[in-house]
Amino acid sequence: MEKTPHYESYVEILREELIPAMGCTEPIAIALAAAKARQALGMLPETCRVEVSGNIIKNVKAVTVPNTGGLKGIEAATAAGVVAGRPELELEVLSQVTPEEIAAIGAFLKDHEIRVLPMQGDRVFYINVTLLAGGHSACCEIMDYHTNITRIQRDEQVLFRKTPETDEEQEQTDRSVLSIEEIIRFADCLDPQDVEEVLGRQIEYNSAISEQGLQGGWGAEVGRTLLTVYGDNVAIRAKAAAAAGSDARMSGCELPVGIGSGIRNTGMSGSGNQGMTASLPVITYARDRGASREELLRALAVADLVTIHQKTGIGRLSAFCGAVSAGCGAAAGVAYLLGGRYDVIAHTIANTLAICAGMICDGAKPSCAAKIAAAVDAGLLGYEMYMHGGHEFVGGEGIIQKGVENTIGNVGRLAREGMRKTDQEILDIMVGR
Template sequence: MERTSHYEDYVKILEEELIPAMGCTEPIAIALAAAKAREALGTEPEQCRVEVSGNIIKNVKAVTVPNTGGLKGIEASAAAGMAAGRPELGLEVLSQVTPEEIEAMKALMERCAIRVVPALGDRVFFINVTVMAGEHTACCEIVDFHTNIVRIQRDTEVLFQAEASAGDGEEQTDRSVLSVEEIVAFADCLDTADVAELLDRQIAYNTAISEAGMKGGWGAEVGRTLRSLYGDDVAVRAKAAAAAGSDARMSGCELPVVIVSGSGNQGMTTSLPVIEYARDMGASHEELLRALTVANLVTIHQKTGIGRLSAFCGAVSAGCGAAAGIAYLKGGRYQIIAHTIANTLAICSGMICDGAKPSCAAKIAAAVDAGLMGYHMYVNGGHEFVGGEGIIKKGVENTIDNVGRLARLGMRGTDQEILDIMVGR
């Protein structure tokens, strides 16, 4: 089959997006910045200043940082990075922490004054960690996405500098080439060897943390609750698998996940329901890889117009992506997938993001449920929500654009109000 016009771009987008991370990505990004700053300083910090945008505060406040002995929050994230971070590991910066280092980070929090400062300006994603010892200072600045380091400095010497839009070169491919129609065509013509390593890692990592969540003891046990209440139907298992992964991850599980659009929760929500349906259907490995390709790219496509962080819950985009992947797995192509996306967005686009925390698992279950309903509505009777009804507009790309506008522009005030509520203002 002839390759699509943007074939290489689509492969690169998957390579840029499907990366491993351990722990919720916002606290991990703070830990990464702190580890880089401490490395530049060259000695143990005596003081630390963490300047972060509101959305970072929102997503770090209530989530457990892995490999810290159960610590939560911005101060814990910074201390973990300073005391035990391996900056060369990127978003797995805390993956090799020893028991001795957990004690060291707790001691550092007592010795080192860590001050959190809300960032000025309107940049949604901003982290600047400055560390001080004696007469020396060092800082690391991350903007726009989790590994986008734009400056490392020691005293007056700039050790590394990059454009804010380019960072360390990890996100350069133009996402505007994405469209639902070409995503489906790309999956059809894909040489799965081009993405097998990425997707096999996604399957292995995300399945492992989901299984850990299903064993219990994590968060509110949403995944286990779903299974105990509603049984063993594949739709229940699909929702429970994604929720269980979040149960574990939001509560400090030390297993890594493969993220999508900068989010582990979105990575799990996008992939685990598709994996569960593939197992139930007895689908081949190649069929699963093609379906996951659709799921991941549909999620990324939606998030491109929304942005990494927003008041719009990313589980909605990911649940929509999962439903698109399931539709593809069941033989659906552009028309069915487009209507599945539009139906899903009509159902649950009002879900807010009020930070990373255990209740994310329940939101994930709701988003996957909406995706499955959107799919079954169309394939069982051709039922659809049509243009002119609310935010739905004729043509799936127009509806995706509307949701991006709603999330990126319309919910700015909502985002600030959520933050004010969370911090007690």
């Protein structure tokens, strides 16, 4: 089959988005900055200063940092990066922490000052960790996305600065080439070998952490509760699989996940939760029907790219819950796996967004698992509505507009522009202002 016009770009987008990360990605990014700053300082710091944007505060406050003995928050992430971070591992910076280092992290947190300062300005994603000791200082600054280090400095010497030239070299593939119609045609003509490495890793990592969540003992056990209360049909198992991955991840499980779009981690969009939400329902349905590896990879490509496409207009961090975009992506992937193509998938997306596009993001925490279950449920309902009688929500009803791309654009506008004040109010409530 002839390849689509942007075939290579689509493959590259998947490679850029689907990278491994351990733990919730915002605290891991803080740990990465702290580890880089410690490396530049060359000694254990006496005091630490962490300047972060509001969305970082929101997404780190209530989540457990992996390999810290159950510690939560910005101070814990900073201490972990300083004491035990392996900066060369980027988003797996805390993946090799030893038991002795876990004890040292707790001791450092108890005995050293770590000041957290809100960043002044309206940048959504900003981290700057400054360490001081022996009359010297060192800092590492990260902007816009989790691994985008823009400056490393020791005293007055700038050791690294991201210039326009290096930005151009590292610029990500243009996401504006994405469309629902071409995503489906891309999946139809996909050579599975082109995505086996990245999607295979996503399947392996996300399945493993989901299994951990289903074994129990993590978070509010949303995944286990779904199976216990509602039974064992494939739709319930799909929701439970995604929720269980978040149960474990938000509570500090020391396994990496594939994130997704905003998809970084073997997750997306810089979000492991979104990567799990988009992928695990598709994986569950594929296993249930005995689908081939090739069928699974094609459907997973649809789920991931539909999620990335939606998140491109929304932005990496927002008051709009990313589980909605990923639940929508998961339903699109399931629809593709079950034989649906453009008409079915477009209506599935529109129906899903009509159902749950108002869900807010109030930070990373155990309740994300329940939101994930709700988003996947909405996606599967949107699909079944159309498959059983062609039922649909149509243009002019709320934010739904004729043409799936127009509806996706409306949701991006709602999340990016309309929910700015909501985002600030959420943060004010969380910090008691």
